[in-house]
Amino acid sequence: MHHTAGTESDPLADTSHHTFAIVNEYHRKKFNFKSSLGTYIGYHYFIDKQGVITQGRADTDEGAHTIGKNKESLGICLAGNFDLTYPTDIQLQVLKKLLREKSAQYKIPLINIVPHRRFSEKTCYGTKLYDNFASDICRISILEQIVESLLKVVKLLKNK
DSSP states (O other): OEEOOOOSSOTTOOOTTOOHHHHHHHHHHHTOOOOTTSOOOSOSEEEOTTOOEEEOSOTTSOOSSSTTTTTSOOOEEESSOTTTSOOOHHHHHHHHHHHHHHHHHHTOOGGGOOOGGGSSSSOTTOTTSOTTHHHHHHHHHHHHHHHHHHHHHHHHHHTO
16 A cells, blocks of 8 residues: 655655656656556556546556565555545545455455555655554445444344
């Protein structure tokens, strides 16, 4: 998990305006590592501030997001600098859905959903978010589904 963070000259810059196109162009200049989808962004998925998700690399493509882990992981990036702010509600909703889908699809244990900082000297995915933040929102989402299912069962039993 990543955030677009600040710039090298201003690590605390607000990057909420970062778009897929901006990050794709930055990665084209930095890495020039084209994906099978024809883009250069190093992340497999990018979620902008409005919750629009864009796939930058096929799940089977090697990423360009975490040195030493690019061949064995999916990179997900949220637009914003989470050293300064929090993700938007819509970003979190989209992230929860994506994490649930990919965790189920590839049988990824929630413990393996981690911030970039686990593998780098960066703050990524932001100091405002604790290490288990992404796995916890996925866990909460699963609990919400269980509660919703139980409420449906209770409603069915009441109607009998």
